[in-house]
């Protein structure tokens with residue numbers, strides 16, 4: 001399956017999740033930072049996964065800019081799924097559902113519930129079991 005995982009990261013944790021997902025999706029899948037991403041990379045993509053850390057209750061600024069750059073129907077026919085990384089606090093806010101909404105606005109078909117992966121503190125590390133959880137999720141996304 002031709003798949004792309006677009007992520008943003010400040011401290012590397014969201015990247016670790018992106019790479020675990022891409023690895024499970026197979027040799028035709030890759031993870032790319034939203035900073036290096038070229039819009040041409042979306043051509044022929046069957047599955048798009050997008051992940052961001054929650055920054056101030058929403059996706060990161062870089063991810064927000066990417067999402068705002070998507071045109072209506074640009075992702076028509078593309079199956080998509082989203083995730084965020086976050087700390088375990090009461091008012092953590094959300095990024096994954098907000099990203100899903102933007103992808104849907106661009107025509108994507110959201111195929112699974114937006115996911116959350118937890119880090120111990122702002123800089124991480126990821127809580128035990130979160131990478132395995134990402135691998136299991138990717139298995140589900142493959143169908």
Ligand SMILES: Cc1cc2nc3c(=O)[nH]c(=O)nc-3n(C[C@H](O)[C@H](O)[C@H](O)COP(=O)(O)O)c2cc1C
Pocket residue numbers: 008009010011012013014015053054055056057058085086087088089091092093119121122123124
């Ligand atoms: C400026 C700043 C704001 C943050 N705001 C939130 C927040 O609103 N909710 C939350 O759960 N985590 C928040 N965090 C924690 C991040 O989610 C955490 O740094 C991130 O998951 C780590 O992923 P990364 O290593 O990929 O950057 C914030 C972190 C920073 C640096």
